[in-house]
Amino acid sequence: MRTVGLIVEYNPFHNGHQYHLQQSQKITGAEAVVAVMSGNFLQRGEPAVMDKWARTETALRGGCDLIIELPAAYATQAAEWFAYGAVSLLEATGVVDAFCFGTESGELDPLREAARVIANEPPAFQSMLKGALAEGAAYPSAYSAAVSAYLQSIGNDRAASFPFAQPNHTLGLHYLIALERIGGAMEPHTLRREKSDYNQTTVTDQKIASATAIRKLLLEQRQLADCKAYVPETTYDVMAREWTAGRSPVSWTEFTAPLLHGIVTRSPRQLAEMREMTEGLEHRMLGALPSLQSFDFEPFIDLIKTKRYTRTKLQRALLSILLGHRKEDFTADKLSAGVEYIRVLGFTEKGRGLLRRMRKEAKLPVLLSAARTETPYRYLELDTQATAVYMLGQSGNDSAASMFRDYTDKPIML
Known part of the structure; x- marks a missing residue:
């Protein structure tokens, strides 16, 4: 079957x-x-x-x-x-x-071409990714830009012009990278x-x-x-x-009270140990609390959101606090x-x-x-x-x- x-x-x-x-x-x-x-x-x-x-x-x-x-x-x-x-x-x-x-x-070929050369993250690609991140880009945007730049650097202009930054293209690329990394036999389709x-x-x-x-x-x-x-x-x-x-x-509204409890009962050091907490985000969260006018989720996330800290990034960080997910349980070695x-x-x-x-x-x-x-x-x-x-x-x-x-x-x- x-x-x-x-x-x-x-x-x-x-x-x-x-x-x-x-x-x-x-x-x-x-x-x-x-x-x-x-x-x-x-x-x-x-x-x-x-x-x-x-x-x-x-x-x-x-x-x-x-x-x-x-x-x-x-x-x-x-x-x-x-x-x-x-x-x-x-x-x-x-x-x-x-x-x-x-x-x-609905195009598969550009994604497959990119996945084949990116799967093992060549040093040149890693350097391009670090450069895009250093310029202040959010990780998804930086990753897509690095993919295009690397493909262009190896002479694959056709694939380099593909819009990898679009959300489903990004996910699709990572599905195919995962397939390459595990040596999977499944046929990919889009x-x-x-x-x-x-x-x-x-x-x-x-x-x-x-x-x-x-x-x-x-x-x-x-x-x-x-x-x-x-x-x-x-x-x-x-x-x-x-x-x-x-x-x-x-929705997140139903979890505002336990979330705030999880924030205020942890020190900055303890918050920094939670998954997705990077670049001093713990201080930004704690610093925003006195400005809250109500115990509501949306006003809180609006206070801490920036161009660098996208809503999705922040929600994942807040979820790690709610669920008690520490970085040490989610290292690349353990996830791989x-x-x-x-x-x-x-x-x-x-x-x-x-x-x-x-x-x-x-x-x-x-x-x-x-x-x-x-x-x-x-x-x-x-x-x-x-x-x-x-x-x-x-x-x-x-x-x-x-x-x-x-x-x-x-x-x-x-």
Whole structure:
């Protein structure tokens, strides 16, 4: 059974995601779909609007056959490690023949050419990257500029002119770099994003809207019905159920108090030890607190945001404080070792067949529950802690038992 892999957040699963899923199957000739999905906290350093179990259900009802979890150790990282963790997990299943990702252009060749020469980060490339960073550019911009400059320096002008700085091109490049680094056998494919851009905050089509725009409708206007046209009916049903139960939508607002507690109860030295804390950011955070007029997240992040400290960079740093993620647990050596297990969140009947194959062919142990392993996997421990924190933000939870769903909940079966 030919299988395609997808790297997703589904925050929430919308019509554009369903189109991507269907087209991915079409262009790869796949009969089944495996998705590696971020858990309760996401790549931009923010909580998901619905928990990972609700989002798993929408993905299965939307056409995925098997959902595995990308641990928070990778899911909340910048593009390089986010991509490395996701691609490594898909490859480790042993059942994924190809993977497909969306890009602004739909062109694969320039990305593959760049990935081949950048994967081992030649000294000249590293020098160009350091130079771009020294000029004050944020890391994503500096990296893209260095890629183009290096390609031009080796005479590949065609690839050098490619717009690597566009968000999905950046992610796509890192997916392919990860594939090169692990020596993966999966076939890469890409599809052009249609009708809405990755960061588009406004709705410009009757049926297709970005996840960013949909979240804006949910979190700012607090009107669930406003997003109905942009998500499959099955997604809307799950969203309505979670909304009614008070478990969604979740945003940074629900975590302001524990976040501020995490900041004020740490010294500058202790804050500096947290992941993503660089260049004296701890002093900027502590210095902004006396100017806060209210205990709200948005005014706080507005106080500390600069051209150098982008919102995404700051959210990842703040998330490390909220979750207690220290730099020493996220070194390049530790992250490059990869995930030590494959955590299953849900599957269909077809996915059950894939699981049977994985038990024979997967390169890593397959876990159906955190409670069913005696091995002290560090990233699994971090995920169970992240789940406990996330549940504190769900106002509909009336029992502390919800904090331990990683141990009590079985994979969702459709």
